[in-house]
Amino acid sequence: MYEILTNAAARQADQRAIAGGIPGWELMERAGRAVAHRAAECAPKGQRVAVVCGPGNNGGDGFVAARILDEEGYRVALYLLGPVEALRGDAAWAAGQWKGKVNPLAALDLTSAALVIDALFGTGLSRDLDGDAAAAIVAINAAKTHTKLHVVSADIPSGIDGDSGAVRGVAIMADETVTFARRKPGHLLLPGRLNCGTVTVAAIGISDEIITGLALPYAVNAPGVWLRAYRRPEAAGNKYGRGHAVAVSGGLAATGAARLAARAALRVGAGLVTVASPPAALAVNAAHLTAIMVRSVDGPDGLKALLGDARFNALVIGPGAGVGEATRGLIAVASEAGRALVVDADGLTSFAGDGPGGLPALSALVRANAAPTILTPHEGEFSRLFKNIPEIIEAPSKLLRAVAAAQHSGAVVVLKGADTVIAAPDGRAFINDNGTPWLATAGTGDVLAGFITGLLAQGMPGHEAAAAGVWLHGAAARALGPGLIAEDLPEALPGVLKRLLEHGGR
Ligand SMILES: NC(=O)C1=CN([C@@H]2O[C@H](COP(=O)(O)OP(=O)(O)OC[C@H]3O[C@@H](n4cnc5c(N)ncnc54)[C@H](OP(=O)(O)O)[C@@H]3O)[C@@H](O)[C@H]2O)[C@@H](O)CC1
Ligand SMILES: Nc1ncnc2c1ncn2[C@@H]1O[C@H](COP(=O)(O)OP(=O)(O)O)[C@@H](O)[C@H]1O
Numbered sequence: 001m002y003e004i005l006t007n008a009a010a011r012q013a014d015q016r017a018i019a020g021g022i023p024g025w026e027l028m029e030r031a032g033r034a035v036a037h038r039a040a041e042c043a044p045k046g047q048r049v050a051v052v053c054g055p056g057n058n059g060g061d062g063f064v065a066a067r068i069l070d071e072e073g074y075r076v077a078l079y080l081l082g083p084v085e086a087l088r089g090d091a092a093w094a095a096g097q098w099k100g101k102v103n104p105l106a107a108l109d110l111t112s113a114a115l116v117i118d119a120l121f122g123t124g125l126s127r128d129l130d131g132d133a134a135a136a137i138v139a140i141n142a143a144k145t146h147t148k149l150h151v152v153s154a155d156i157p158s159g160i161d162g163d164s165g166a167v168r169g170v171a172i173m174a175d176e177t178v179t180f181a182r183r184k185p186g187h188l189l190l191p192g193r194l195n196c197g198t199v200t201v202a203a204i205g206i207s208d209e210i211i212t213g214l215a216l217p218y219a220v221n222a223p224g225v226w227l228r229a230y231r232r233p234e235a236a237g238n239k240y241g242r243g244h245a246v247a248v249s250g251g252l253a254a255t256g257a258a259r260l261a262a263r264a265a266l267r268v269g270a271g272l273v274t275v276a277s278p279p280a281a282l283a284v285n286a287a288h289l290t291a292i293m294v295r296s297v298d299g300p301d302g303l304k305a306l307l308g309d310a311r312f313n314a315l316v317i318g319p320g321a322g323v324g325e326a327t328r329g330l331i332a333v334a335s336e337a338g339r340a341l342v343v344d345a346d347g348l349t350s351f352a353g354d355g356p357g358g359l360p361a362l363s364a365l366v367r368a369n370a371a372p373t374i375l376t377p378h379e380g381e382f383s384r385l386f387k388n389i390p391e392i393i394e395a396p397s398k399l400l401r402a403v404a405a406a407q408h409s410g411a412v413v414v415l416k417g418a419d420t421v422i423a424a425p426d427g428r429a430f431i432n433d434n435g436t437p438w439l440a441t442a443g444t445g446d447v448l449a450g451f452i453t454g455l456l457a458q459g460m461p462g463h464e465a466a467a468a469g470v471w472l473h474g475a476a477a478r479a480l481g482p483g484l485i486a487e488d489l490p491e492a493l494p495g496v497l498k499r500l501l502e503h504g505g506r
């Protein structure tokens with residue numbers, strides 16, 4: 001159930017199910033029934049229900065739901081955008097089954113309604129809303145703010161773009177969204193996710209074989225998509241088999257970020273972790289570290305000497321590093337030494353210039369390195385790094401921006417935020433949804449970089465390590481709850497890992 005259907009893929013899935021012998025009207029019947037059943041769980045029989053229907057098949061789902069709720073004893077009023085004669089195909093069939101009155105949408109009356117079924121637009125939304133549709137949505141959202149009105153959306157809240165999560169002019173704020181077969185990007189990406197309420201996925205007869213056959217490149221970030229690549233400690237193993245991660249420290253006044261990353265790498269299971277410290281900051285780093293080792297490393301030449309020892313197999317460079325030539329040099333050395341590498345924070349901004357040390361230099365290093373490189377930008381760092389590449393910056397969704405950046409740079413790109421996207425250069429991407437707003441606090445990004453580095457040190461492939469790091473970060477934040485600070489996240493990991501490895505993360 002982790003695959004994500006774009007609007008086009010959802011249409012393909014419907015077509016394949018129809019070609020496989022389930023008539024379109026039956027898919028619609030099942031879709032409408034699933035919406036009605038979810039709605040019936042939200043309000044007792046006898047209540048007033050307003051069903052708003054659009055001119056396409058999403059409206060058809062609404063006609064089915066209206067009929068079923070009417071049969072179950074609700075007082076249903078149905079409103080349609082446009083004339084009923086204009087309905088086509090399965091939607092015309094569904095309308096034909098509805099024996100009640102069809103009111104124009106402009107006559108929408110929410111007085112004493114307990115429920116609204118939103119079936120205006122689904123995967124076929126093609127432009128910004130205006131006119132009667134926009135007015136109805138504004139009225140529904142307004143009614144929700146001062147009554148107990150419960151809103152259930154069919155497939156996706158109307159006005160949300162299923163592919164991007166963008167609000168097309170105005171959009172329904174739903175309490176429940178019942179989608180079909182699999183989730184769409186718009187259920188996961190912001191702002192759409194905030195409009196969905198609780199999302200339920202109804203099966204409607206689109207088989208797992210059909211979904212597998214579509215070879216979908218996008219999935220929800222969950223243990224199911226990367227747990228097989230996670231390397232559990234072996235019964236007869238030792239620390240040397242679990243990798244040696246290196247966090248490169250900034251100067252005297254900026255050492256905390258690397259220590260946070262180092263602690264995270266150790267907690268996530270790297271066998272050994274070393275902070276590579278500029279000589280001037282050695283004493284301050286040493287004073288703060290116990291299980292983590294510290295080595296004096298003086299600039300790129302010092303790092304090159306350290307990496308003469310092949311056991312140092314994964315590095316994180318950027319947290320607290322400072323922006324400029326020296327940081328670029330460190331990244332070049334790690335990359336040329338063929339080490340798995342996480343480039344974060346100042347490491348990213350160091351390549352944001354327009355000169356020869358800009359993005360092309362970073363991409364060249366990434367592509368020359370046989371080991372994986374992970375870039376972990378937040379939106380600001382992402383915009384600075386990719387500002388000159390219109391097909392990245394202007395891609396129509398966060399998902400596609402991250403995918404385009406990964407394809408362009410050759411790196412795994414973790415585009416952070418409430419809806420972090422983890423994209424691989426081969427076009428695959430995961431969307432994360434287990435973060436919490438309590439993560440928006442200083443240093444949590446350094447911890448994330450450390451989690452990913454620790455997983456890389458243990459030999460996990462780049463895309464999976466990045467996805468696992470993001471998920472573990474979110475799960476640790478959830479386990480901690482309000483008031484978390486960055487230092488807490490690595491300490492919450494043992495409980496999260498125990499649940500993950502013993503019960504699959506539940
Ligand atoms: N058999 C199946 O395929 C199944 C499909 N299912 C359901 O169908 C849904 C997809 O149906 P769909 O493709 O008909 O698209 P839908 O979202 O109803 O909208 C298209 C209509 O809206 C119109 N329109 C668009 N934007 C507009 C705007 N801004 N303002 C005004 N009008 C606008 C557009 O007009 P046009 O752009 O052509 O002018 C067209 O008339 C899917 O989400 C799921 O719920 C399920 O029943 C399972 C089986
Ligand atoms: N509202 C939010 N919901 C979920 N996760 C968030 C939210 N805001 C920030 N985060 C997460 O917190 C981390 C912040 O990282 P970053 O911006 O690099 O901060 P810092 O530089 O202070 O470490 C990222 O993993 C990001 O995805």
Ligand SMILES: [K+]
Nearest residue numbers: 121154156158
């Ligand atoms: K809808």
